[in-house]
Amino acid sequence: MKKKSPTIQDVADRAGLSKAAVSRYLNKSIRLPEETGQKIDDAVRALGYRRNSIARRLSKGGSETIGLVVPEISNTFFSEMAEAVEQTVSERGYNLILGISRNHPDKELGFLRWIDDSIVDGLLFVTNRPDNRRLQLDIRRYRAVVLLDEDIPGTTQDKVFCHNIEGARDATRYLIRTGHRRIFHVTGPSSLMSVKERLEGFRLAHQEAALPCPDTHIFHHDYTQQFGREVARKILSSPILPDAIFAASDYIAIGMLEELRRNGVRVPEDMSVIGFDDTSLAELVTPKLTTVRQDAAELGRIGADRLLDAIAHPEVRHGVTRIAASLVVRDSVRDRRLSTRDIRPPTALSPSPEPPPKNQS
């Protein structure tokens, strides 16, 4: 009953050949005469032979597996990314192994070790938290690592980000153009690249319009729904309300939306909100969230390509790749150029002199 699976030796015996011949034939690293090949094929079929990938990995020195490390997977941004990565790598004959770091440094370091342990040939790395230089120093030792979405300063690996500055600038321009003057920016920890860049875009748009943009309009903490709720409460308790909020992530925006509604503030009638990322949630909430689209799937696809390239050709470097970040207009921004009291559904927006910068939803 303990029928263990046939080995390459069994196949060789049955075909009357040697292990080596079979191995090389099966890997197409040699061309054998028609007849010999036929014998091998027959033996393989008869025995139901399947090569043992572990043994193969040991002698080849590779695992044909890559890892994707994300802070969490139950966040649609990351799960959409994971889906794209899985598809991309499986098309190229690789397996995907998933690591969830929960932003714990130790876990992240542990996943890096996967490379040493030859569990994976390379790693797609997404981190969400400010680095204390520990990760930076560690990660630099690895060639086959590609950073996605967020930078780790001081690293030299290939990276794929979105055009944060342009995306944030366009979103802010849009708010300004639609008549908003007092805009708050609610964002993550100030040491993150994405936070800095989005803030830069935010400031840029203000400068262009010669609008003030004091630090009191900026709220830093992290990219969570929880923070969105907290900051909404805080803002509501202050004397002067903003007329618009640019949140640096959909999760923040959604948390704020909830809390604003709970407190009777109508969006977009009383306050406009723009998010960032365009996760699938943005279309689901009420009002549908106007947001800056950053295609998680594209991030994943390009990242996977980069990584696989880096594994195949260690000498080639792509550096930083940027994908588009384009405004998607939905229902959470009101056009305030109309009379302040005259509220219309946002679908009835009067045509802009300049149309919104990028694609509509």
Add this chain to the structure above:
Amino acid sequence: MKKKSPTIQDVADRAGLSKAAVSRYLNKSIRLPEETGQKIDDAVRALGYRRNSIARRLSKGGSETIGLVVPEISNTFFSEMAEAVEQTVSERGYNLILGISRNHPDKELGFLRWIDDSIVDGLLFVTNRPDNRRLQLDIRRYRAVVLLDEDIPGTTQDKVFCHNIEGARDATRYLIRTGHRRIFHVTGPSSLMSVKERLEGFRLAHQEAALPCPDTHIFHHDYTQQFGREVARKILSSPILPDAIFAASDYIAIGMLEELRRNGVRVPEDMSVIGFDDTSLAELVTPKLTTVRQDAAELGRIGADRLLDAIAHPEVRHGVTRIAASLVVRDSVRDRRLSTRDIRPPTALSPSPEPPPKNQS
């Protein structure tokens, strides 16, 4: 520059011992005198030795990795499950490798092969589609497989489902108790176990209340948002509208919510809606979705435990485990026992004679 990582042999040399001694010491399969152990520890530290897990797997015959196969990961139900599985298995020293089947039979079969290829020691399997017996026949050959959420008839592996019948019955009871009389059930393909069971619960509640439940109230297709939208359109075009809808998945419910709103049907004022699963989306939509909670994370945790047990003790079987399915009351159901025209926000529901069956949100 080509400094390859040290092997166990290097460690042995440096410690003046044999490979075997080092290996056994490191695996704690032998107790060595203080001093000898110290020498090994020193050598390991000095060399920065890390064991090669591929080599280890080859000789041990296991991969210390399990696989999770889901139809898609960008569905929060599955990603929440994945998150829990990852956490559980990593606590027990296992890796998780992710397979996304997109409900393609070939992909599913391919993932099963992972077991033959000793890529994984076992598989957590979630499938969403009716089986044509192909998968059933194949899957039976594998011992280390646990089915989650949905059955594949004819298989004998351990399985973890939720109490579909009870969950559906409670949801339907609740609708009936709150005064709904014409309830439609919108659900997936009729061959799926979860569909059959939820339908059974739906019928049960009708019987108890001596209410008719004709087949024209049942709409089968699949568990997607898309189907939700389609069926909403279809229902709206028919002469008599239902006063409530019990959707067998949150995704269906959310699709319907959208389409109903688009057509000016107010939920819950004009029509009540209940979903199933309680994904994180349920709290996000407007109105917040009343739904039957099936804890994806718990499904994942228990499934992972079962699988790891099955790998460790192949002789033990747990059979089918059921987790709770309990109604979570939110805002998408109206209490119609009040005057038909007197509409109040659902938070102002008059206290029920019998309170809603389970936990509130």
Add this chain to the structure above:
DNA sequence: TTTATTCGTTAAACCGGTTTACAAGTTAAG
């Protein structure tokens, strides 16, 4: 006819561990 080349194939080393079987050296029991 002799020398090269190519073709088809294989023995053996190798990847880096784990595990079995057994050998000295010590200690305990009879």
Add this chain to the structure above:
DNA sequence: CTTAACTTGTAAACCGGTTTAACGAATAAA
């Protein structure tokens, strides 16, 4: 004083492939 039973450690086989170096035979070139 033997014999049995631990201790401490090792040599060698093994896991199941891939790859290198080389060999005999056949074909081509000189």
